[in-house]
Amino acid sequence: MKNTMSVSIVSSLLLSGGIKSLLSRQSKHPNRVLVLIQLDGGNDGLNTVIPLDQYPNLIKARQNIMINEKKVLSLYDSSITTLHPAMSGVRDLYNNKSVSIIQNVGYKNPDLSHFKAIDIWHSASAADTISTGWLGRFLDKGQNIHDGLSSADPPAIQMGSSLTKNLQGESMNMGMAIKTIDSFYDLQTAKYEPPLPSRLGDQLSFLQASVSESRKYLYRVKEAASVQQNQSKLYPPPNDNPLADQLKIIARLIGGGLQTKIYITSLKGFDTHSSQVDPYDSSKGVHADLLSKLSTAIAAFQDDLHLMGKQEDVLGMTYSEFGRRIKSNSSYGSDHGTAAPIMLFGSKLKGGLIGKNPEIASGVNFLDNLPFQTDFRSVYSSILKGWFHLPDTEIASTVMGEFPQLDLFKS
Amino acid sequence: MEKIPRSVFLDIITGRAALDREENEYRKTDVSGQRASKREESISSGLAPYKGAWGQDKIMHLLRRTLFGATQSDYTIFSKLDLNKSLDLLLCQSPDPSPPLNAYGHDGYTDPDIPYGQTWVTCDYVRDGQLDKEEGLLNYNRMQSLTQWWVSRLLCQDSNLTEKMTLFWHNHMSAEFPFIFDAKKAYSYASVIRLHSLGNFKKLFFETVTSSGMLFYLSNDQSTPEAPNENLGREMQELFAVGKGKASGYTQDDVMAASRVLTGWITMHPYGEQHFAPERHDAGDKTFSAFYGNKVIKGRTGQEGREELDEMIDMIFATKEVSRHLCRSLYRWFIYSKIDFNTEDNIIEPLSDILIDNNYEITPVLRALLGSEHFFDNMNIGSQIKNPIDYLIGFCRQFRVASAPSDIVSEYQALEILSRKLNEASMCPGYPPNVAGWPAYYVSPAYDQLWINSDSIVSRYSAIDSLLQNDKLVVKHPYTGFQFDILTFTSELPEPSKPEQLVADSILLFSPVRLRPGQLSFLQNILSPEEEDDSLSWTKAWNAYTNDKGNAEKKAIVMDRLQNYYTYALKLYECQLM
Numbered sequence: 003m004k005n006t007m008s009v010s011i012v013s014s015l016l017l018s019g020g021i022k023s024l025l026s027r028q029s030k031h032p033n034r035v036l037v038l039i040q041l042d043g044g045n046d047g048l049n050t051v052i053p054l055d056q057y058p059n060l061i062k063a064r065q066n067i068m069i070n071e072k073k074v075l076s077l078y079d080s081s082i083t084t085l086h087p088a089m090s091g092v093r094d095l096y097n098n099k100s101v102s103i104i105q106n107v108g109y110k111n112p113d114l115s116h117f118k119a120i121d122i123w124h125s126a127s128a129a130d131t132i133s134t135g136w137l138g139r140f141l142d143k144g145q146n147i148h149d150g151l152s153s154a155d156p157p158a159i160q161m162g163s164s165l166t167k168n169l170q171g172e173s174m175n176m177g178m179a180i181k182t183i184d185s186f187y188d189l190q191t192a193k194y195e196p197p198l199p200s201r202l203g204d205q206l207s208f209l210q211a212s213v214s215e216s217r218k219y220l221y222r223v224k225e226a227a228s229v230q231q232n233q234s235k236l237y238p239p240p241n242d243n244p245l246a247d248q249l250k251i252i253a254r255l256i257g258g259g260l261q262t263k264i265y266i267t268s269l270k271g272f273d274t275h276s277s278q279v280d281p282y283d284s285s286k287g288v289h290a291d292l293l294s295k296l297s298t299a300i301a302a303f304q305d306d307l308h309l310m311g312k313q314e315d316v317l318g319m320t321y322s323e324f325g326r327r328i329k330s331n332s333s334y335g336s337d338h339g340t341a342a343p344i345m346l347f348g349s350k351l352k353g354g355l356i357g358k359n360p361e362i363a364s365g366v367n368f369l370d371n372l373p374f375q376t377d378f379r380s381v382y383s384s385i386l387k388g389w390f391h392l393p394d395t396e397i398a399s400t401v402m403g404e405f406p407q408l409d410l411f412k413s
Numbered sequence: 414m415e416k417i418p419r420s421v422f423l424d425i426i427t428g429r430a431a432l433d434r435e436e437n438e439y440r441k442t443d444v445s446g447q448r449a450s451k452r453e454e455s456i457s458s459g460l461a462p463y464k465g466a467w468g469q470d471k472i473m474h475l476l477r478r479t480l481f482g483a484t485q486s487d488y489t490i491f492s493k494l495d496l497n498k499s500l501d502l503l504l505c506q507s508p509d510p511s512p513p514l515n516a517y518g519h520d521g522y523t524d525p526d527i528p529y530g531q532t533w534v535t536c537d538y539v540r541d542g543q544l545d546k547e548e549g550l551l552n553y554n555r556m557q558s559l560t561q562w563w564v565s566r567l568l569c570q571d572s573n574l575t576e577k578m579t580l581f582w583h584n585h586m587s588a589e590f591p592f593i594f595d596a597k598k599a600y601s602y603a604s605v606i607r608l609h610s611l612g613n614f615k616k617l618f619f620e621t622v623t624s625s626g627m628l629f630y631l632s633n634d635q636s637t638p639e640a641p642n643e644n645l646g647r648e649m650q651e652l653f654a655v656g657k658g659k660a661s662g663y664t665q666d667d668v669m670a671a672s673r674v675l676t677g678w679i680t681m682h683p684y685g686e687q688h689f690a691p692e693r694h695d696a697g698d699k700t701f702s703a704f705y706g707n708k709v710i711k712g713r714t715g716q717e718g719r720e721e722l723d724e725m726i727d728m729i730f731a732t733k734e735v736s737r738h739l740c741r742s743l744y745r746w747f748i749y750s751k752i753d754f755n756t757e758d759n760i761i762e763p764l765s766d767i768l769i770d771n772n773y774e775i776t777p778v779l780r781a782l783l784g785s786e787h788f789f790d791n792m793n794i795g796s797q798i799k800n801p802i803d804y805l806i807g808f809c810r811q812f813r814v815a816s817a818p819s820d821i822v823s824e825y826q827a828l829e830i831l832s833r834k835l836n837e838a839s840m841c842p843g844y845p846p847n848v849a850g851w852p853a854y855y856v857s858p859a860y861d862q863l864w865i866n867s868d869s870i871v872s873r874y875s876a877i878d879s880l881l882q883n884d885k886l887v888v889k890h891p892y893t894g895f896q897f898d899i900l901t902f903t904s905e906l907p908e909p910s911k912p913e914q915l916v917a918d919s920i921l922l923f924s925p926v927r928l929r930p931g932q933l934s935f936l937q938n939i940l941s942p943e944e945e946d947d948s949l950s951w952t953k954a955w956n957a958y959t960n961d962k963g964n965a966e967k968k969a970i971v972m973d974r975l976q977n978y979y980t981y982a983l984k985l986y987e988c989q990l991m
Contacts, residue, residue, distance in 0.1 A: 115651050116848075117657070117855070131857070133858040163837075164839060164852060164863065165859075165863065167856060167859075175859060175862075179867050179868040181868050187874065190984075192981070192985050195932060201795070202794065202795035205797075206987070208862050209798070210986055212865050212870070213865075213870055215867075216866065216867035275631075275642050275644040330640065331640040331643075332635065332639055333632055333635035333637075333640075337642065337644070368641075369665065369669065
C-alpha cells in the first residue's frame, strides 16, 4: 500500500511538471485552433445574410417568412447586405473586422438529403462516398501540425456524445467526445488479451484502443479544465443556450493549455420545414431563436478569448449541410435548399464579405434553388493553408481536389 | 490457477496498480499507431438453412441477437428445442400490452382529462386545445409516461422478437418524441410499430406514415396544395422505403410528387387523430420519374383522394430496391455492420426475393435470415458491439431490475431513472438523434463502433456502477428494488458454489467470447482471493450463505465478493460484444 501511494504522488508531480513545460512551449509556438459550429438541419441562408437589393423578388417568393426590411441589421461596409435582426453580437464583431461572411457556398450537383449532404461536407467528396473525413485526413498528417501539439492531448474534441465523420481518419476517428468537464470518471482499463484475427477480434482491438485512449485523454482534459478559472460574463446562464455552454467549455480548455487543434460543436433545429417564423412577426420564431443563440454564443466566446489573450490563436466557422428553398411553403417554413453563407469569426481574419449577393429571379417556382459561387472546399483549403500552414502539396489530398484559395487572413 | 496476493488483487480491483502502469505507458504511445484497422473478413456462407451442431454457443448466439439479455431460464428453455422450434418461439408476436398510465398524478399534479392510475391514451380532449404552458406540462408528463412504458416493455419482454423488432422499426422509420409534442400522437406511432412488428411491412409502412405521430413529426399536417411541404414525401422515400443505395433512382421531382399525394393527410387541429381532409388535398395528377416507370397517379377528389396514397405505395413497393433497402437494414441490425459484395450477392439479393415472394410478410424473411448458415457462421459470432439498450437493458433484465414494483409510482420512478441512463448512453426509445435513426446503423465506415467513445463508455460504466450499488439518485418514492439483484441471478446459475462454473456460466450469458485461461483465473480469484487459505474460499462462503440465508454476516460476505466480481466482469471488453 505504501509503495503504491508514493508512486501515485510521483506520477502527479510529473504530470504538473508536464503542464508547465507545455505552457512555456506553447507561448513560443502558439497552437492554432479551429472551432467548428455545425448548424444542424440546413440553415436558411436567405434569412440569415439578407440581400436587401433582392427584396422585390424575395417578397414574391417567400412573403410569409420574409424579414421586414426595417428590422435587418446593417453592416458598416455594405448598403445591400444585412444580417437577421437576432444577430447583433455577430454584427458588432463584423463591424470590428472579426467576422468574414462568405456568400453562396455550396458545390456542383448539390444533394438535398440531410444525410448525403452532410456526408459530402464531412468527407469533402461530392462524387463518391469515401470512408474518411477532411479533418481526419488533416490530423492523420500529424507532423505538419506539430507546433506545440503534445501527443498526450486529444487531436480533436467533439462536444456531445457522438463523433461525426469529418473527424474520421484512416484507421480511427480522431475525435474525443466530451459532454461535460465538471465530473470526472476514473476509467479503468480491463485485462486485455490480444485476440485472433476475425470480426470479433477487430471489435475487441477497437474497444481496447478506444478505452485506453479515452482514459488518457480524460486525464488531460481534467488537468486543462482545472487551470482556467475565470471566464467572460457575457455567457448566458447555464442551460439557457446549449451552444454558449459548449463554447464556454471549449474556451476553458483552450485557456487551460490543452493543445487540441480542432473543436466541434453544433446547434440543432435548423430543419425549419414549418414554423420557421412566427406568423405575426417574422423577425421572431424558431429560426430567430436559433440565430440569437448562435450570435450570443459567438460574442461571449470571442470576449472570453480576448480576456485570456488567446483571440489571435482561434478561428471559428459555421457550416450547414445546405441552405433552404428560395420559395417558402405554406407552413411558414422552407424546404431543403442548396447554397448558403458560411460565417468565420476570429481576430486574425481580414473581415468583410466574400462573394456577391445571390440573385433572385422574378418568378421563382418551388423547385428553384440558389446556385453556388464558392465551393465549400475552397473554404476548407484556405483554412488549411492560411490558418494551419499546411504545405500546398498536402492540401489537394486533404480536400479531395484543387479549389481556388480565398484571401482570408491578416499576415 | 495463478496465485495473486490479496494486496495486489485489491490494487488491481481499485485501479491503483493499473493507474501507475498506464501513466508510464501512455506517454510513450503514439495515438495513431494504436488502432488495428478493420479488416474486411469476407464470408462465403449464404442463406441455406443451418444444419450444423446445435450447442451452447450457437443457442446463445441466437438468443443474444434476438432478446435483450437472455436469462438462465431462457437458455434452459431454448436448449431443449432445436433450431426450427426455437425460431417458432422467437417469431411469436406478443399480445398487445396494456397502455401507459398516469403515474405522474400522485403528487400535486392533476391531469385535466383522467384520474391518477388510468391510461391517458384513449381520453377525449375536454379542453379547447390551447398551445400553452399547461398543455406543455401535460404532454411532458404523458411523454415521460410513454417513454417509461416503452422501457418497461423492453425489461419485461417475452422471449420472442416482438420488442427487438419494435425497436428495429423505430430505427428504420424514426420519429422523435420531443418533436411530436403531443403524447397521444407519439403513442399512436409507438403502438403501430409494435402491433405490426412481426407482421406485414407494406401494411406497417402505410400505418406508420399515416399515424398522427409521423404526420405531425414530418410536418405533413401543415402541408397544403398551394405550397406542399416536402418533409414526409422525401424521408418516406429516402429512409423508409427505397433508400439511397446505388440502385435507388428516385428524383427531386418524385419528392415533390409524393408530397402532393400526401396532402390532405393531417391531424385534427391542434391535437388529435389522423384524418384525411379532401379540402386540403391536391387533386391534380402526379407524374413520377422513370425509376417508378413514369407512372401517373390520377388525382382524385373527395374521400377517394386517400386512394392515391395506396396507389403510390404500390408503385414504390413495386421497385425491388425497397426490399433490398429493408433487407440491408435487417442485416445490419441482426448480423454485422458491413455489407460486402459477397453478402450483397449471397444474402441481400435472395433475402429481398423472399420478402417480395411473401408479399412483404416479415416472419419468413426473419426465419430465413436467422436460421441461415451465414447467421451461424463463426465469423459472425461476437461480430457486433452491443448498442446501449442491448448492454444496459440486457443486464437489467438478467439482474431483474424493476421487476417487482410495489405500486405504479415506484415502478414509473424506477423506469424514469433507467430511461435517463439510456439517454445518457445515447439510445433511449423515443429519442433517436434525428429521422434517420441511430448513426451506428448507417454511418460508414465506423458503424457500431460509433457506440463507443470517451463519453459513451463513461456513461455505460457509470450506469453499471450505479445499478450495482443502490441507486442514490433522488427518487420521490424510494424504491429499494432498483438495483441489480446479483444474489438471485447467481443462485439461478447451474453451479454457483464453484468459482470456475460461476464464472463460465455467467460469462456465457454476458458475452459471446470464450475467455482465455489467464482471464478466467483472474476472475475466479476475485471470488476466491487466496486459494491456499481455505477459510476464504468461495465455495465455503457460498454454502455458508445458502444454508443460513437469514444470517446477515454470511450474506454480506458473498455480496461483497459478488459485487467485486460483477463490477469487473460487466465492464470487460468481451461483454461489450454480442
